[in-house]
Amino acid sequence: MFGDDLKKSLEPIKTSDELLAKTRLAIEKARLEQAKASLEPAHTEPKKRSFSFGFSWKMVVPIACALLVVGGAVMVTDYLGKAKKAESKDKIKTHNQEIASLDKQLDAAVGGDRYNYAADTTVASVEHEAEDVEGLDWENSPVMEETTAAESSEAASKGNHQKSDGSMSVRPSKASEFYASVQVDGSLLCISDDRHSLFLADPMTGNPIPDEKGKQVPDFSFLDEDQKIQGLNYLENYGLLFVSVSSDQAWSKQSIEHLYICSYKDGVLQSETPESCD
């Protein structure tokens, strides 16, 4: 029988006294630990619990608080930063709007060919420099050579509509020193609408006045069609009138500048044909 064979094969396996003794010891030990655990349930378990709880709460709560504080601070600073940015953006926007409206007003006032105010500072310094060299023979001096076509072009592009006070420096080298009309010997010398000729006008009313003897205007009839008078400058002390002329060459998209001089002596034009300074 299979069962009998199996029992026979298992028969040699028996518990030894040593094994039983070991087992008794293990049982006693386990019982002792069990008794210890059962005797001190109120002390051990809560202690363990309190240790674990204490550990978790003592560590987690401060960390959580710190995280909350840091997170809150970050959020607040972020919010404030954004608010400041928005505020500054608004300010810039309103400022730009104001500038734009002012630009429009200025454009409307000057007819779209507005004076560059930013250049004023350089003009002031140039004038100061010019005052230093006042009295020199500027025609033959190298200073005159500096009056380049580029500078004249700059002057022309600025569109000068201011009145000359007659106290300009010797060197008419800057844009702001050229005007659409200048006062010459009590009369106003103006550039015509087509910018091909000059005429005299009443300084009080602005009405053109017919040519009088001894009060002639320089003749610019020699100008080509593409050449236009850009600006005027009159140096009262020297009796010199500077006329800048620009030449529009569409093919090169460049404006070539020419500078002409007319000499006035005692309010009378010395020669009708201006001299070129180029």
Next chain:
Amino acid sequence: MIAEGTNTNAGNGMLDVEELFRLYGNDVLRMCNVYLRKQSLAEDAFQDVFVKIMTKSGSYRGDSDIKYWILSIARNVCLDYLKSSYMKRTSFLGDLLDKTKPQSEEKKRIKPLPGNPVEDRLIEKLDTSSPLLDAVQDLPAKYKDVILLRFYFDMDNAAIAKQLDITESTVRSRMMRARAKLKDFWKEGE
């Protein structure tokens, strides 16, 4: 063999350990040996089984035979041992010995050298092992369950099903498969 209905003061929460040793000690050790295949492990499991029995005697309600309760504890302890990573990672010298097992004539020539516990253990294994026991030990645990309970503890299919918490048909199918694996040890007419 486990004696049914033996007075061990069971049921009142007081188990006599000496009485349990006497009645169930050998059976528990043999069961552990069949499951774990190693004498040393079987002895460790034996200690654990009785420690559990004695420390958890309060959980025994006395509504069933204490034999079944002890057997279920022993089986669970053995299965825990088998599931442990130690068992999965360890290969025993006994396994190697099984593969190069000497024949019965050779067994007789091997004599234990006194004072060497390892050799004593190996010789002990050689002496106690039998082809049938080896074959049963090599079975998967679920077949060992039914073979042990049926042929060693003389339990019927219903009792085995209740003990293992499976259906009787499962017990029968497992028994069939186990017998198929042990067909070399089955005599005709059984």
